[in-house]
Amino acid sequence: xxxxxxxxxxxxxxxxxxxxxxxxxxxxxxxxxxxxxxxxxxxxxxxxxxxxxxxxxxxxxxxxxxxxxxxxxxxxxxxxxxxxxxxxxxxxxxxxxxxxxxxxxxxxxxxxxxxxxxxxxxxxxxxxxxxxxxxxxxxxxxxxxxxxxxxxxxxxxxxxxxxxxxxxxxxxxxxxxxxxxxxxxxxxxxxxxxxxxxxxxxxxxxxxxxxxxxxxxxxxxxxxxxxxxxxxxxxxxxxxxxxxxxxxxxxxxxxxxxxxxxxxxxxxxxxxxxxxxxxxxxxxxxxxxxxxxxxxxxxxxxxxxxxxxxxxxxxxxxxxxxxxxxxxxxxxxxxxxxxxxxxxxxxxxxxxxxxxxxxxxxxxxxxxxxxxxxxxxxxxxxxxxxxxxxxxxxxxxxxxxxxxxxxxxxxxxx
Amino acid sequence: xxxxxxxxxxxxxxxxxxxxxxxxxxxxxxxxxxxxxxxxxxxxxxxxxxxxxxxxxxxxxxxxxxxxxxxxxxxxxxxxxxxxxxxxxxxxxxxxxxxxxxxxxxxxxxxxxxxxxxxxxxxxxxxxxxxxxxxxxxxxxxxxxxxxxxxxxxxxxxxxxxxxxxxxxxxxxxxxxxxxxxxxxxxxxxxxxxxxxxxxxxxxxxxxxxxxxxxxxxxxxxxxxxxxxxxxxxxxxxxxxxxxxxxxxxxxxxxxxxxxxxxxxxxxxxxxxxxxxxxxxxxxxxxxxxxxxxxxxxxxxxxxxxxxxxxxxxxxxxxxxxxxxxxxxxxxxxxxxxxxxxxxxxxxxxxxxxxxxxxxxxxxxxxxxxxxxxxxxxxxxxxxxxxxxxxxxxxxxxxxxxxxxxxxxxxxxx
Numbered sequence: 075x076x077x078x079x080x081x082x083x084x085x086x087x088x089x090x091x092x093x094x095x096x097x098x099x100x101x102x103x104x105x106x107x108x109x110x111x112x113x114x115x116x117x118x119x120x121x122x123x124x125x126x127x128x129x130x131x132x133x134x135x136x137x138x139x140x141x142x143x144x145x146x147x148x149x150x151x152x153x154x155x156x157x158x159x160x161x162x163x164x165x166x167x168x169x170x171x172x173x174x175x176x177x178x179x180x181x182x183x184x185x186x187x188x189x190x191x192x193x194x195x196x197x198x199x200x201x202x203x204x205x206x207x208x209x210x211x212x213x214x215x216x217x218x219x220x221x222x223x224x225x226x227x228x229x230x231x232x233x234x235x236x237x238x239x240x241x242x243x244x245x246x247x248x249x250x251x252x253x254x255x256x257x258x259x260x261x262x263x264x265x266x267x268x269x270x271x272x273x274x275x276x277x278x279x280x281x282x283x284x285x286x287x288x289x290x291x292x293x294x295x296x297x298x299x300x301x302x303x304x305x306x307x308x309x310x311x312x313x314x315x316x317x318x319x320x321x322x323x324x325x326x327x328x329x330x331x332x333x334x335x336x337x338x339x340x341x342x343x344x345x346x347x348x349x350x351x352x353x354x355x356x357x358x359x360x361x362x363x364x365x366x367x368x369x370x371x372x373x374x375x376x377x378x379x380x381x382x383x384x385x386x387x388x389x390x391x392x393x394x395x396x397x398x399x400x401x402x403x404x405x406x407x408x409x410x411x412x413x414x415x416x417x418x419x420x421x422x423x424x425x426x427x428x429x430x431x432x433x434x435x436x437x438x439x440x441x442x443x444x445x446x447x448x449x450x451x452x453x454x455x456x457x458x459x460x461x462x463x464x465x466x467x468x469x470x471x472x473x474x475x476x477x478x479x480x481x482x483x484x485x486x487x488x
Numbered sequence: 489x490x491x492x493x494x495x496x497x498x499x500x501x502x503x504x505x506x507x508x509x510x511x512x513x514x515x516x517x518x519x520x521x522x523x524x525x526x527x528x529x530x531x532x533x534x535x536x537x538x539x540x541x542x543x544x545x546x547x548x549x550x551x552x553x554x555x556x557x558x559x560x561x562x563x564x565x566x567x568x569x570x571x572x573x574x575x576x577x578x579x580x581x582x583x584x585x586x587x588x589x590x591x592x593x594x595x596x597x598x599x600x601x602x603x604x605x606x607x608x609x610x611x612x613x614x615x616x617x618x619x620x621x622x623x624x625x626x627x628x629x630x631x632x633x634x635x636x637x638x639x640x641x642x643x644x645x646x647x648x649x650x651x652x653x654x655x656x657x658x659x660x661x662x663x664x665x666x667x668x669x670x671x672x673x674x675x676x677x678x679x680x681x682x683x684x685x686x687x688x689x690x691x692x693x694x695x696x697x698x699x700x701x702x703x704x705x706x707x708x709x710x711x712x713x714x715x716x717x718x719x720x721x722x723x724x725x726x727x728x729x730x731x732x733x734x735x736x737x738x739x740x741x742x743x744x745x746x747x748x749x750x751x752x753x754x755x756x757x758x759x760x761x762x763x764x765x766x767x768x769x770x771x772x773x774x775x776x777x778x779x780x781x782x783x784x785x786x787x788x789x790x791x792x793x794x795x796x797x798x799x800x801x802x803x804x805x806x807x808x809x810x811x812x813x814x815x816x817x818x819x820x821x822x823x824x825x826x827x828x829x830x831x832x833x834x835x836x837x838x839x840x841x842x843x844x845x846x847x848x849x850x851x852x853x854x855x856x857x858x859x860x861x862x863x864x865x866x867x868x869x870x871x872x873x874x875x876x877x878x879x880x881x882x883x884x885x886x887x888x889x890x891x892x893x894x895x896x897x898x899x900x901x902x
Contacts, residue, residue, distance in 0.1 A: 271722065273718070274727045275724060294766055304687075304688065305686050305847055307687075307778070307780045307846070308686045308688075308847035309688055309847070313692055313871075318739060318757075319739055319740060319743045322739040323740060325732060325733055326733060329725070337724070338725075339721060339723065341730075342732055343732075343768050343769065343770060344765065345761055347759055351758065352708055352755075352758055352778050356757060362766040364720045366721045433723070434719060434721050457722060459719065
């Protein structure tokens with residue numbers, strides 16, 4: 075089957091893929107990709123990004139918060155900008171596409187426009203955020219927070235595992251901790267981030283691209299279950315208050331509740347039991363709940379149902395359950411015009427547009443506090459990310475770039 | 489409500505209780521009771537036991553396998569003996585009744601008979617086994633195995649955590665590793681062990697005493713469940729192969745199967761999941777199954793049902809389950825004449841006789857290979873054992889001793 079992409083689109087995709095491969099060489103650990111915020115590898119990666127921008131005629135620079143930024147003027151100098159980009163920091167032992175795809179695709183869009191001599195009514199700003207994964211310091215998303223005018227000054231006092239303060243690392247990197255709090259990007263009209271899906275939906279449905287409708291809101295809970303430990307041989311079933319089977323019933327109830335609604339997900343990712351011996355009935359269990367939904371009201375309703383089920387299961391089993399909320403973040407709803415615009419260009423590429431929420435957090439939700447914002451997802455193999463097995467095809471790479479390029483051309487400042 | 493026990497019974501019970509308290513002083517660790525096989529505390533405890541036997545006119549001694557043994561002759565010297573006893577080693581941080589109760593009750597029976605000038609048609613042999621808990625060496629029950637003529641010679645080569653061989657420790661203790669394999673107690677006509685229940689049945693039913701029908705057979709399995717890890721936010725419920733919820737469903741199926749039959753118990757005591765992060769769907773789970781029943785055929789049938797359910801649950805969830813048997817022991821059925829005799833004396837004390845299986849293993853099941861054998865259970869608080877909170881009342885202590893004394897008087901060599 076011939077690709078619906080043009081030869082030029084495929085060639086641009088192949089160039090982007092090659093650049094992603096080259097960019098993966100910037101690592102703090104030999105043999106695997108680890109590029110933490112403000113590290114030496116980050117500095118080298120930023121320098122390469124700036125050099126590539128220079129080859130494309132753009133004067134890129136490191137801003138006060140450690141982002142790499144560049145501007146491609148439109149027909150009229152100083153016009154409002156469509157900002158494109160993603161992050162170039164990684165987790166430890168990372169894949170090469172998470173974040174990097176969107177940052178390098180932004181540059182590739184400008185390269186395509188420039189190669190064709192195209193100037194648009196709006197400017198394009200390219201950004202390569204440095205602090206999305208939150209691995210080195212306890213805070214995260216400081217780069218996008220700075221651009222959104224919501225910088226966390228206290229983040230500068232965070233220290234990494236070696237005792238280095240973010241303030242000092244930022245200064246050494248080329249940023250300016252004294253000015254990071256005042257670089258709000260007021261000339262930006264909209265922000266669009268291309269990113270690998272990090273989930274299995276597009277692969278399961280045989281589609282290269284997805285349009286993100288919302289970034290899921292999330293609630294995390296820690297649940298403790300107190301039953302009664304006992305001798306596994308000497309305690310009849312009817313006299314047991316087994317904390318593990320109570321927790322098991324709760325985990326299944328959580329799963330069953332999440333299954334009732336599309337796009338709502340709930341996960342018990344950790345479960346520990348005490349005392350944890352083959353011949354002892356568990357007396358205590360503790361587990362986590364991670365509940366996410368693209369809609370805060372539906373998430374709240376599911377949470378209430380889950381809490382009620384946990385209490386009912388505990389009561390029926392003579393156990394006691396205690397719940398503590400450890401995290402809560404509201405959903406970010408992507409801008410409807412951006413969703414519509416991305417949907418249209420995906421259709422123009424002959425691809426069925428799949429609208430879906432993002433389960434993971436992204437810089438987009440921060441930029442959404444500044445301007446209309448949205449995301450384009452690219453299919454990845456097996457839904458795998460944060461892992462060296464992260465993989466996309468060169469054709470999907472080209473699909474994402476072609477869709478983003480068309481979206482940028484069509485974009486209108488309102 | 490007045491006790492159905494006589495003043496003499498209550499006084500004998502109080503003396504036994506005081507002796508159990510005194511005996512708890514023999515420990516290897518200050519502040520808590522830890523008395524491992526052939527340790528210094530075990531040696532001092534054995535010496536005290538021998539001294540108390542001496543006060544009762546019995547020439548007690550340490551046998552080749554490290555048991556303390558004593559003989560109270562009947563009317564006719566050399567008559568076949570009824571053997572009474574239990575073990576005097578403990579777990580670490582133990583309670584004071586597990587094992588010790590039965591060993592000291594055996595001595596107390598003889599003290600009562602001797603105080604009354606009673607001689608019986610049969611002899612009484614008292615035994616205080618030294619190796620039931622299996623804490624110090626990997627083998628266990630070597631004392632009862634020796635008396636049953638089933639000594640494990642290879643046990644002598646076992647070394648403890650400090651590198652001390654059982655052979656050397658046994659010699660230092662006063663045993664004889666060269667003869668331990670040939671001390672089969674051929675003159676013993678029957679064996680009866682009094683022991684705390686270590687379970688909650690008698691307490692739940694308001695009964696001081698239980699007559700053991702069988703020592704449960706046991707099967708232990710290790711189950712691995714392979715699902716697929718994934719992003720907790722980005723993976724829709726319908727695309728998941730969650731190893732934890734699969735394991736949870738299996739644990740509930742195991743519980744439900746065990747609940748179908750009285751006296752059959754099944755426990756998932758350990759469960760571990762990987763990777764075990766709040767925001768990652770578990771890709772692998774591993775758990776233990778401990779299945780016990782007083783009847784080997786019923787245990788086998790339950791095991792087959794559980795295996796089938798595990799396979800069906802795994803298949804329905806797109807997961808893969810693997811089972812490995814790690815332990816198997818057949819049930820020991822107590823001698824019907826001993827069960828009947830103990831039932832009769834319990835009734836004579838005005839107590840409703842509760843027949844129940846033992847979920848834990850005991851020296852009785854080893855002696856059962858030599859002669860008819862059976863057990864009497866004494867109620868303990870909360871079913872707790874192997875714990876300093878282990879507790880019995882002085883009245884229950886007296887009930888057990890009174891029942892055992894009556895059983896011994898009534899016993900007839902056939």
